[in-house]
Amino acid sequence: MFAVTILGNNSALPTLDRHPTAQVITCNDQLMLVDCGEGTQLQMAKYRVRRSRIQRVFISHLHGDHYFGLIGFINTISLLGRTEPLHVYGPPELLPILQLQLDVAGTVLNFDMHFTPLTPEGCGLLFREKDLEVSYFPTDHRIPCYGFRFELVKRKRRIVPEQARQYEIPSAFYSKLGEGADYIRKDGTVVKNDWVTLPPPKGKSYVYCADTRYNEALLLPHVNGADLVYHETTYLQDQEARAWDRYHSTSVQAATLAAKGNVKQLLIGHFSSKYQEVEGFLDECKPLFAPTDIAREGVTYLV
Amino acid sequence: MFAVTILGNNSALPTLDRHPTAQVITCNDQLMLVDCGEGTQLQMAKYRVRRSRIQRVFISHLHGDHYFGLIGFINTISLLGRTEPLHVYGPPELLPILQLQLDVAGTVLNFDMHFTPLTPEGCGLLFREKDLEVSYFPTDHRIPCYGFRFELVKRKRRIVPEQARQYEIPSAFYSKLGEGADYIRKDGTVVKNDWVTLPPPKGKSYVYCADTRYNEALLLPHVNGADLVYHETTYLQDQEARAWDRYHSTSVQAATLAAKGNVKQLLIGHFSSKYQEVEGFLDECKPLFAPTDIAREGVTYLV
Incomplete structure (x- = not known):
């Protein structure tokens, strides 16, 4: 099984029925968390994601709606007695933020937390384990921000x-x-x-493009040919100028990238709180890229 | 109006229907937030507390279930365009934690945040404004922790x-x-x-005892004669030893303190996640102190 479960699909201002960004990737027997906005641990409880099984956490960038829930998640799994190590990947400043909050509470984690800093120079392969390869790449955002490519590689000829x-x-x-x-x-x-x-068959790949402006040069090489791509659509197309100003993307831009990247399927999310309904995003994407889905909270999408 | 609205009544491990500690105090035209566990801003939305009207935030101590939601709250009110200052009172280490998280995001708040550190030496009157006096006192917890006394003073003879x-x-x-x-x-x-x-009539007072072991010497002088007291009851009485080990209190202990303190009314909360139902806490408190209420989420209690 290679799938993505959406826990949050909203942008920075939380609403009552849409939560900040968080996704759980199931890859065979491994669970991985991608971004962790405030309240993610409650969303996990709601959608019955087994917190204890999450082995790796990837934080794209340090805007709060992508990581404010991480310290609470770490605290909780420690209180629950976890002993297996947790791997955390994120911008370097994430570690002192977590460490400071653990220190002031006198918290000693029950498990080893392995932190890998993400840097512009380090982009590329992040790790390889069994059939899984994860790499990261920069996106075009106001502060350093990274996307992730998860690839289930077939090695047998x-x-x-x-x-x-x-x-x-x-x-x-x-x-x-x-x-x-x-x-x-x-x-x-x-x-x-x-x-x-003959060469091994092509593997499956999921690409998470995090928060970003529309940027073909940066993103096309990484989404290219992917089975499933998540691309943010904070705004509808009539807000293109605002999206640019705020380092975000529109519906039409995400669909354009998916079409140019020969992607199989597109997931859209990170909707601005100003939109009470998000169906309009589909209406704008589908004419350009038909296999577009809204990243709906609680729904699992197969890669 | 002088009242307390409960936004969270659970201890550290969140459950689906009970949230970590947060309370909103309404004092005439002012709203004040006491503690701010993860997800507090969502609880505010759910219970229609107007975030913009909160002028002061009091953080009792730096265990995550009492403050992990603060940075998200601050972020949100800034995004919403707040310009009125916000007063934050908490242990000194809270400021660098907030500052670090604002810095890495490049966030410049739209409003002035005035931070007042709480220290063992500084205990006593925290501020006086119009008819409101707020003081703080140490509780008996694993890390420095403070309770707050809110007093609506009558000044006219x-x-x-x-x-x-x-x-x-x-x-x-x-x-x-x-x-x-x-x-x-x-x-x-x-x-x-x-x-x-004749002297002014007695004012009204609400005392928030935060997290604490049962400790008459520390707490009785502050709860004494109060109209409403919140005292934690993390455990039922059969877990008295565990409560002591973990620097928490039991049902019977809270009721005993209320009775000895000639309190008018007692609110209990901070229930351990191991209790699916919390009615048992009332059964243990009421024989010792009849006017006990469970601090129920979403409910407003008049002082």
Whole structure:
């Protein structure tokens, strides 16, 4: 299973029925949290996300609607007796903010918190674990802000059975073929791996573009070909100038990026509190990019 | 109007239907916030507390369930364009925590934030404005923690009309009498103020005891004679040892303090998340102190 569950889809000013940004990514047996606005731990309870299973937290930037809920989440899982380590990725200043709040309360966490600072120079691969690769990239925002690309990579080359049989490769060797090994016959001659296999199939990818202005140069290379992309749409298109001023994007801009990036599916969110209804965002996106969905709170989207 | 509205009545681990500590005090035309756990601004929206009217915030101590919602509240009222100053009272370390979070976001508040540090040495009167006097006192908790006493003081002495007439004081002078002035007759003789007036009537007082162990020496002098006292009851009486270990109180302890303090009414809260129902707290308090109420979220209690 590779899926995204939306816990919050609103921008900075919270409303009663829309919460600040937070998403949970389920990747096989691992849960990861992307951004953590105020009240995220309550949203987790509401939508039955098992807090204890979250192993990694990614914070895109230090505007409050993306991280004010993190210290409460950390506090709670510690009170609940967690012992497994928690990995936190975010701008460098996040660590002293968390540390200061733990210190003044005399809190000693029950678990190890591993913090990895995100920096403009460090962009690229963040970590690789089993089939999962996570990388990060800068977005175009008022303060340093990063998007994340989650990729479920297929590593096994695809065996072409007719070819493998023709070269008389025993089936016991097929798993080595999948790993890319050549086959050496008893007579010493070599069957090159790529004579009998094809490259691994394309993996699945989810790209979270965080808060950003419309910026093809920065974002297109990262969303390109992705199965699912989340792109903010703080405003409808008639507010394009305001979006630019405030380092945000519009409906039409998100749909344009998705279309140019040959994306399979687009999720939109981070709606300004001035919109009581958000269906208008779909109306503006779909003509440009039909497979657009609103990131609805409590809903899980398969990648 | 002098009243307390409960926004949260739970202890550190939030549950779906009980929120961390926060109370709004309405004192004539002024709103004041006492403690501000995560999600307090959403509770304000839910219960229609007008955020913009809050002029003062009191933070008892720096355990997260009492202040993690403050930075979000401050952020929101600034985004909403507030220009009136906000007074914040709390332990000294609160200021750098707030400042750091504003700094990393590049946030410049639209309003002046006046911060007053609470210290063991500074306990006593915090401020006096019109008829309102607020003082603070230490409680018995794991980290420095303060309770607050809000007192609506009556300053006007009560005129005894028969006496005033007997001394032939003109009614135009009555308001000066209320302020304590003596009356000087045309012949130069003096009518002492206390010949014709009585002391001002007793004011109304609300005492918030924050988080604390049962501690008569520290608390009795401050709750004494109060009209309404909030005292935490994290645990039922069978958990007295655990309450002591964790610097908290039980139902029976809160009721005992209220009875010994000649309090008019007791509010209890800060319930441990382990209790799904909280009616049992009333059952344990009422035999010792009948006028006990559960601090129910969304309910306003008159002082």
